[in-house]
Amino acid sequence: MRHWGDPSDRRGYHHGNLKEALVDAARRFIAERGLLGFTLADAAKLVGVSPAALYRHFRGREALVAEVAFRGFTSLAERLARALSGSGTPLERFTRMGEAYLDFAEKEPGYYAAMFSAGAAESGLSALLNGDAGQGGAFGLLVDALRKTFPDGFGPVDPRFLALEVWALSHGIAMLDAAGQLPKGSGLPGKHELLRAGVLALVQGAMTTRK
Amino acid sequence: MRHWGDPSDRRGYHHGNLKEALVDAARRFIAERGLLGFTLADAAKLVGVSPAALYRHFRGREALVAEVAFRGFTSLAERLARALSGSGTPLERFTRMGEAYLDFAEKEPGYYAAMFSAGAAESGLSALLNGDAGQGGAFGLLVDALRKTFPDGFGPVDPRFLALEVWALSHGIAMLDAAGQLPKGSGLPGKHELLRAGVLALVQGAMTTRK
DNA sequence: TGTACATCAGTGAACGCGCGTTCACTGATGTAC
DNA sequence: TGTACATCAGTGAACGCGCGTTCACTGATGTAC
Numbered sequence: 001m002r003h004w005g006d007p008s009d010r011r012g013y014h015h016g017n018l019k020e021a022l023v024d025a026a027r028r029f030i031a032e033r034g035l036l037g038f039t040l041a042d043a044a045k046l047v048g049v050s051p052a053a054l055y056r057h058f059r060g061r062e063a064l065v066a067e068v069a070f071r072g073f074t075s076l077a078e079r080l081a082r083a084l085s086g087s088g089t090p091l092e093r094f095t096r097m098g099e100a101y102l103d104f105a106e107k108e109p110g111y112y113a114a115m116f117s118a119g120a121a122e123s124g125l126s127a128l129l130n131g132d133a134g135q136g137g138a139f140g141l142l143v144d145a146l147r148k149t150f151p152d153g154f155g156p157v158d159p160r161f162l163a164l165e166v167w168a169l170s171h172g173i174a175m176l177d178a179a180g181q182l183p184k185g186s187g188l189p190g191k192h193e194l195l196r197a198g199v200l201a202l203v204q205g206a207m208t209t210r211k
Numbered sequence: 212m213r214h215w216g217d218p219s220d221r222r223g224y225h226h227g228n229l230k231e232a233l234v235d236a237a238r239r240f241i242a243e244r245g246l247l248g249f250t251l252a253d254a255a256k257l258v259g260v261s262p263a264a265l266y267r268h269f270r271g272r273e274a275l276v277a278e279v280a281f282r283g284f285t286s287l288a289e290r291l292a293r294a295l296s297g298s299g300t301p302l303e304r305f306t307r308m309g310e311a312y313l314d315f316a317e318k319e320p321g322y323y324a325a326m327f328s329a330g331a332a333e334s335g336l337s338a339l340l341n342g343d344a345g346q347g348g349a350f351g352l353l354v355d356a357l358r359k360t361f362p363d364g365f366g367p368v369d370p371r372f373l374a375l376e377v378w379a380l381s382h383g384i385a386m387l388d389a390a391g392q393l394p395k396g397s398g399l400p401g402k403h404e405l406l407r408a409g410v411l412a413l414v415q416g417a418m419t420t421r422k
Numbered sequence: 423t424g425t426a427c428a429t430c431a432g433t434g435a436a437c438g439c440g441c442g443t444t445c446a447c448t449g450a451t452g453t454a455c
Numbered sequence: 456t457g458t459a460c461a462t463c464a465g466t467g468a469a470c471g472c473g474c475g476t477t478c479a480c481t482g483a484t485g486t487a488c
Contacts, residue, residue, distance in 0.1 A: 013448090013449050013450055013451095013464075013465060013466085014449090014450060014451075014463090014464055014465065015464075015465075016464095018464080018465085034329050035247075036246075036247055036329075039440080039441065039442085040441080040442065040443090041440075041441070041442085049465075049466090050465070050466050050467065051441095051442080051443085051467095052443080052444080052445090052465080052466070052467075052468095053464070053465055053466075054442095054443095055443075055444085056463080056464055056465070057464090060442075060443075061441095061442065061443095116386070116390055116392075118245050118247075118390070120390065129392060158399060160394075160397070160399060161399050161400065161405070161408075164393070164394075164399065164405060165380070165405060165408070165409045165412075167383070167387070168380055168383035168384045168387055168405065168409070169376070169379055169380045169383055169409070170383070171383040171386060171387060172378070172379035172380055172381070172382040172383025172384070172386065173379045173383070175327070175382060175383065175386055176378070176379055176382060179327055179329070179331070181327070181340060182375070183371075183375075186371070188369060188371060188372050188375065189372065194372070194375060194376060194379065197372075197376070197416070197420075198376045198379070198380070198413060198416075200416060201376075201412050201413045201415070201416020201417065202409060202412045202413065202416070204412070204415075204416055204419070205408070205409075205411060205412020205413070205415055205416060206412065208415075209408075224431080224432060224433090224481090224482055224483055224484095225430090225431055225432065225482090225483060225484080226431080226432075227431095229431080229432085250473080250474065250475085251474080251475065251476090252473075252474070252475085260432075260433090261432070261433050261434065262434095262474095262475080262476085263432080263433070263434075263435095263476080263477080263478090264431070264432055264433075265475095265476095266476075266477085267430080267431055267432070268431090271475075271476075272474095272475065272476095
């Protein structure tokens, strides 16, 4: 079986799938070495192409990273939607969505780093985040999920406010985990339980808030 | 008044306070341009010294960044401790501690970025985080604060577990805010209210958890 | 108090390196007739 | 079907740059006698 991104993919002079292969290589290098450690030269070499070939498909390094981030947001939204549309009670599905988020951050650190890098917010990617669920926006998806999971609402609390809290907690756990700053072997439950219990507490806290 | 870090500080051939000035310059540059954008050459120039002078005080770039991170942890722990030892009810002081955390992340992005950079966990700095409160560990401080603020405990929930949740939420809010990914002008309350309400919900959630 | 000397914080020039990017080019592909 | 030609995805060599780091050095400081 042949894999894109492998130098042996080359079908002669034309690669045939260079753009995809470059995005894939970038994602992998960012995952391995971080956004700092990723270089165009390495990506080109991995793909089996000269460094200059990249410029047929991207304006430059920044554009390539932005493309990785873009695909990351798309992929994340897909996974969250899939987790949410599974079987079980609404609360179970909502919980599974949280797990899917942490899994994504852990298994796709390349995507995740690109998505939340310094320049990501400026390059119009935030629309992907804050867009409606129908437009594939991950945040909109979360808000919708909250509305469906808890149809009675949260009293005076705006679902978007609650969604922000859930997201911030998820993001914080994911970042601390990625940085190796969650205590290991302390006898404490792991990150998934951390998120599950935290989300439950946030939701319950919102529901018991009365004007 | 003269400031360290200003080229005019030079008292002739010997700087007199070069180490401090370099750490300060590094912190400022990291704040302005991020960890990627910070260079030793810029720091040396700002301080008014040749790039080579740095090597009298640090083994290299990495060591300088580690020193910035070290001071960041120390400074954060001090501020948290100060916020906690103020006036008011325990809950008020605990809330103020959360605000101090967010303020630190916002006002000292140089420290914060260095503290939570990729290499920070490996360089023994995690001890500063996870150490006891008596040793100045910020996390230990948080655990202690929870114990004192809620002397009745949290039923079956380990205070360290709750502290992790609070910290992850704080960190997540701070990171999203720094990346410009918290929605602005949406009519939603700001980050401080986000943290206050979130922490309250987490604490209440823990208190109402019964085996 | 004055002098010799050890110490050490600085200089400044240079280094090797690897980066992102450019350029004129060439080989492959697809289409018109 | 065969040929001419436009298109365009690749090459490969080179670029300028700025980085972190080194080196032999020099000037200032402090101490012993």
